[in-house]
Amino acid sequence: MSVGSAGGVPDRIVVVGAGVAGIAAVEQFRSLGHSGKITLIDAGEQPYDRPPLSKAFLLGEVGVEQIRLVPETWFDDNDVELRARRSAVRLRPAEGLVELDDGSHVPADAVLLATGGIARRLPVLGGDLPGVRVLRTVDDARALREALVPGARAVVIGGGLIGAEVASSAVALGCEVTLVEPVVPPLEPAVGTEIATLLHRQHTQAGIRLVTDTVARIEEGPGHLLIVTGAGQEFAADVVVTGIGMTVPGDLAHGAGLDTADGVIVDRLHRTSHPAVFAAGDTARVRRPDGTLRRREHWQAARQDGRTAAAAMLGQPLPATDPDWFWSDRHGVHVEGVGDLRTGGRRVLRGAPDSLPLAVFDLADDGRLLGAAAVDDPRAIAAARRLISAGASPDPDLLADTSVNPRAWLRR
Incomplete structure (x- = not known):
């Protein structure tokens, strides 16, 4: 794999991951005049927006069609080959190939990894029981929506953005909700003490039971799950949802010999340790001038990363960057x-x-x-x-x- 044809500009580009970062990168390639072949690989059925999953989608207010990142015609309009329901299983930089899970190979002069992360599982005994759910994908949201029926006892572990939004949606759906969070108030580093305190108080006002503790273990009971906290409190749940952050699978990058550390390490151009492989979005950790690594896990950052990586891959000036920005809706x-x-x-x-x-x-x-x-x-x-x-x-x-x-x- 080499960065391309004449002038070092890649002709055949493969983007692995059709989330916000991947779609933004493709848009940037075309807006900067790239006319070569672009292949977009994604394991899902279609590119979709993730923020509504814990809110409007979970509440049943919108369906999959309403949370599309781009319309169906977008791929033809931008001359993009979409390989949906396919996963990249191996990068072969020396041969200029990306191997897919069906055994096929996609030629590439340059690759952008925008595979995102996966929900972190609760690292305690019983944290991997079938009834302990996470919310990261459309399928996760569909399964959770079926479980959050009126009267269900729902326990949400983690009071960050996702946990708070799920708790809010569960109450709106008529569930009896308990929120377990050891840090009070949560989100203080992101929004400050004053707003974090106000937001956490809203849970109680909405009828949510707040438990300031850790989870020691989860046990299976007759028709329910039993949550046991570090302080020895016990309570039953019909559905348990953990919202304790994300992690990044590293098999694809590690197998290609890329530098990794809970993500793919990139420079300010979003270039990995291989000059023809870039990474953007949740999967990327940027090495800053002081040597520390930083990942920005929110929607606006993923879009910005995708645009920056695309410009760098084409040897174009980098787009202007905005300060980090995020949003949340609850109660x-x-x-x-x-x-x-x-x-x-x-x-x-x-x-x-x-x-x-x-x-x-x-x-x-x-x-x-x-x-x-x-x-x-x-x-x-x-x-x-x-x-x-x-x-x-x-x-x-x-x-x-x-x-x-x-x-x-x-x-x-």
Whole structure:
């Protein structure tokens, strides 16, 4: 496998994984004028958007067709060969081939790995029992939706984004919900103490039982599962869902001799240790200038990674990058975060800690806005994203003044 034809530009590109990063990369290839062959390989039935799985899809408000990442015509429109329901099982860089699970081979001058991650299983006795579910794929969501019937005793382990959203959906579906989370409040590094506390309190207000503990083991009982916590509490469950993060399978990358460490190690161009193999999205860990490795596990980052990797593979200037941004919906409120709220800088609140809407901002010692989070205040986050990107130093009094339209921050 070599990076390509004349001028070092690959003619035949294979993208493994049709999630947000993979689709974004293909869009970028074509928008930058690449006219060669693009093959997209994915184990699923179609590319779909993952965030709705724990919310609208789980609630039955939308179906698979409504969460498509791209319409069916997109592949023909962009001259992309989709190999659906197929998995890449081996990269053969020296031969310029990608081997699939059906024994076929796809020629490639360059490969982008965008295979994403898998849900982390609970590492305790009984954590792998059949009734202990995760939520990562459409099939996971379908199976979970069938189990979350009115009156079912649902135990959600993990109070992060996925766990909180599943707990919210389960209550809405009429389940009796218990949320087990050892850290109170969860999400504090992502949204700050004030918003994390408000969000965690909403679980109780929605009727969810909160258990501040770890899970020691899970046992099978007659027609139910028994959860045993580290402190010795016991309670029965008809369905158990774990939301404790993700991990990245490394067989494909490791078999190709790529450098890995809970993911594929890449440089700022998203190039792996092989010059013709790149990685983007959840599967990639970028080596930063100080040598540390970082993975950004959210939708916007995956899209940005895919676009960056595609530009680098074609030898084109890298697209501009935006600050990290994520969102979540639970209990009827909308949560957003942008930038970095873990800096220990000056904290500014917009609103009261015990009411909505509420936004928080972190400022550096020199006044620059570093991060922001908000509940039901999307205009504040939209303005904050622009301020962070510009390296701006907004007036803290204006940030805190709820009578000021956030657009006014941009004019200062």
